[in-house]
Amino acid sequence: MVLARTLFALLLALAVTTPAAAEPAAPDFRARGVVTGADHQHYREVPFDVPTGVERITVTLSYDKANKTVIDLGIWDPKTFRGWSGGARDRFTIGPSDASPGYLSGAIPAGRWRVTLGVPNARAGSCSAYTVSVFFDRGTARRATAAIADAPLNDAPGWYRGDLHMHDANSDGSCLSQSGKRVPCPLFRTIEAAAQAGLDFVAVTDHNTVAHLGALRELQPWFDRLLLIPGVEVTTFGGHANIFAPSHFVDFRIGSKGVPNVAALERKVAEAGAIMSINHPALPSGEACMGCGWTWPATDYAGITAIEAVNGTMAEGPLAGVGFWYARLNEGHRLTGIGGSDNHDPDAPAGKAPIGRPTTVVRAEALSTPAIIAGIRAGNVFIDVDGSRDRLLELQAISGAARAVMGETLQFVGTLELKVHVVGMTEGTIQVIANGKPDPSHQAVVTGPDEWRSFSLNRAQACGWISATVLSGGHPRLIGNPIYIRCR
Template sequence: MDRRDVLKLSALAGATGVLTLAPVDFAGATGPASPSGGGSGSDVTRTVTGHLPTGVADFVYLPVEVPRGVRQIAVSYGYDTPQVPAGTLGNACDIGIFDQRGTELGGKGFRGWSGGARTEFAIAADQATPGYLAGPVQPGTWHVVLGPYTVAPQGMDYSVTVTLSMGEPATPVAPQYPPDHAPGRGRDWYRGDCHLHTVYSDGKRTLDDLAALARAAGLDFINSSDHNTNGAHAYLGPHAGDDLLILTGEEVTTRNGHYLAIGLDGGEWIDWRYRARDDAFDRFAKQIRRAGGIVVPAHPYGMSLASQWKFGYDNADAVEVWNGTWTLDDEATLLTWDNLLTGAARRGDGHWIPAMGNSDAHRDPDVVGLPQTVVLADGLDRRSLLAGIRAGRSWIAESSAVQLSFTATGPNGEHADIGGRLPVGPDAPVTVRVTGGGVPGALVRLLTDEGQMLAEPLPESGVLEWRTTASLAAYVRAELRHPVSPGSLLPGGAAAITNPIWLGRQ
């Protein structure tokens, strides 16, 4: 089935971001009727080929007319990768599927997404390929979704094969979502990594692997954040325990940046099929909060295509300023975040965006817990942890070996911790105290809305004090840095970064 004519007739569809091809018809494939909807037990296959030109829509929908009596739907696909000149983008195409409930943005029809990590998948009532949602294959119009991420100047030749297996459907399996609380230690500092990938998207680690590595890293909590799918949620329960809280979430991977939905209700899915110009982000940020979660732009200056954040920060609950091993894009994000703090100081309305850090670990040698966010929470439970992150009662550590405390005190016993406010007059003396450990040769940096005010080696005692006033510093935040590399014009890599302490009466 050649789709060239369909593309010619639908040339205008690319401008709207969606192109729909002619349907794949399985007429005559229905097996004998039965009370349970079973069929004949045979397999029926259709293959579609076509060509996508450069400038094609973000998403190309291939309708599949699914008859009654289908036990399983399986899809495989491929595309050509012609040579292109150096510096020119070649072919890359993602894939996923929506069921008979439709492809409406944010609708109920989502049944899975694997991006470019897989060339085939299958869905049945009792099981599905990781990244896809198990459940009955109901009759109606399903849609295989091609996502031509980049298209070479020659265009992209593609092939999609759909196989329907007729027969009695299996019994669906009940989901095992993780509990939203663990015993914990009461009000305390809890360590977590909220940006992690597994075989349910483009990672190479199983859920068993992930849980084991989180425990080995000394983490108290993690967040499941596979790309554009909630497929892992239903299988996370057995991997949680009294020693590890597992939150359910998603990395929402749009064409204009990625963001984390952290701490969603189990089974909640967040759509990603929009750009900044589509004015859809705010809608899905609200959905995340209704589902109990928070919104965190990820690696805003990421180096991969379409990973740079372009939706702004007005509707963010925090920002990931440190992603994996410390690199120049983290340094750029840190500067941007510091500018956001200065803007908050100017407004004086008490609203500011906290920072957090996560590993974004996919596979070996990525290190789970490098970095990790250390959160002051009332308990080891979803609500308390997210409240702590949202309030900025947190700091970022390179590993569980790094220790830090950061406080500010006033002349009359006033006291504030990370994320808090020290209510003193503009000229009252303020003492800032940093206590650190676990970073050989650490350099302490103290920064305010004016910039870096101090950069000194951490004393052997592990304690450093600095004095200022609220008239000189709207806020103070602290960093522990590794020693500077010889000849470098930049500070050493980060070992710890705190959220600010705000100074002065609001």
């Protein structure tokens, strides 16, 4: 078991440290040349060899445009045409499940590929230097050039609001057509609804497929204020789990030769550079809801990053995931609580899990996929059950000279002060949660739109983990993540 956990930790470390926001230092292949007036309305090929085991190819082109030279861009694999973008783009990526617009996804065969440069215009006597760079994804090497969002949509640290669970026509999402018929709903409608909800990021999580990733690549440049995170709802006979930011398809068939158990699935998720969150774990299973509840025995929670504590409108009661999450925390597992609408119709009204309700609010260093994933891992996260656009819940624990926020660990020294900051609630009650139970001796009324409240906890009250929930009308509105308190 120790060896297995060590291997899993190494896989996670590789996933975390893989470059994702910066251009790699050097490409796997680079060719430089010069286009002259003699190349006007001719094609030039740049051949390169792809070794066995490459999973994705990304190509960039740069050239001197000072003399009105235009270079078109396309590519052929060893046997056939794989795409053409003309002069519309200077970068493209091709992988097994998705590719840039204008290019064909599919297997990456080893052998000689050819970047094709078309020259619709080169003035007589002109010279324009060009550089073609090719990057390979293989094993743990994952190139930033293959990211759906080229760079952070916002490079400022802050609280970012998103929805981490939704579906479209690539699985079981549906909506009304122009004539009022219920049809599989185009991904664009889902992303458009998320933008209208004022979200900063979404994860589209179709069941067991990555067919939607190519469409996300097409949509991301237009939705340049909404980060589109690739995701999959791994849907098994013993439960559902979202995986966020996988680099490739992950086999979901638990019980098969390739995926004999949940531990094998967790390893495959880590190898894909993704994180895993168990969805709606307290739902029934069997014929009532096939595979909906989490029933897999002997789950190793070291390979799980998060629990969907709130699914759609279920924030409390026996079907909510909060109790399951708290029970795992009390077993000593460190898991981030998140929420997701599980939306299947972008036109869903309030009360029917519209996109953005609930909202998962993540403290991140930037609005980028790597930063949001890192923020979920870190656990400085809260759930806005109503999906507001402005509510805030911040927690800070102080003991001795040390401080900690949600997701962090604090050593107990003598006494502990928990500070709770609530924004956007004009009425309600702050309730301190200690090891999964509300502490009736530690609660305070919220009377203004921006308030701090402090609570003093002794050793018996604080040891283990503490958090806070804000209620209004007797129902949870904001759900915080734990601060872990070490007392030995």
